[in-house]
Amino acid sequence: MNLETLSRKLSQTLSPPRFQHSLRVMNFARELARHYQIPEEPVAIAALMHDVAREKDGPEMLALASSYQLPVLPVDQKAPVLLHGLVGAELLKREWAIMAEPVIEAVAYHVTGAPKLGIVGELTIIADFAEPARQFYAAQVARELAFRSRTAALKYIYTQKIRYILDAGFLLHPLTVEARNQLLLNDSGAE
16 A cells, blocks of 8 residues: 555554544654664655554554453553554554555564664654644654664654653553663763
8 A cells, every 4th residue: 555545554554643643653763764764664654554443442553462362461451552663563564554564663662662673663653753744842853853863863762752651650661661671772972
């Protein structure tokens, strides 16, 4: 399927506000792809489709994860919305015939992050967090960092997510912690 066909089909799957968010994430991700001189199409597809499963409720998310034999951690049981990336990636393969591994990986891990994520996944996380309609301060900072350094933007985004989760008293997903730790371990010590 081409991007236009995917977009039309997705507009019939998601609520209008969620679909508009997905379009903004796609457009910002395309800007980032051009900036980092990588092919736009996989980034655009991943960014457009990243929330394909986001509007499923908790019981449905858990049922789909079980039927797809996805790993479900205790944190996922408590907050099934965390599974919408993994479930969405499976939906893309099973119902949308999207098999490109960078796209699947990006959708699967856009919620939690993951260590050693590919560039399509990195740009999808950045674009989702920092898309232009997100006006909170951290999104504005992430937008600026996004064009300076993917690594700096990702470290900032993971740190902001972790702070928010801790302040709210929610459970931390281990992949988010691992993703941030991996970036810090790979850092040259500049920060």
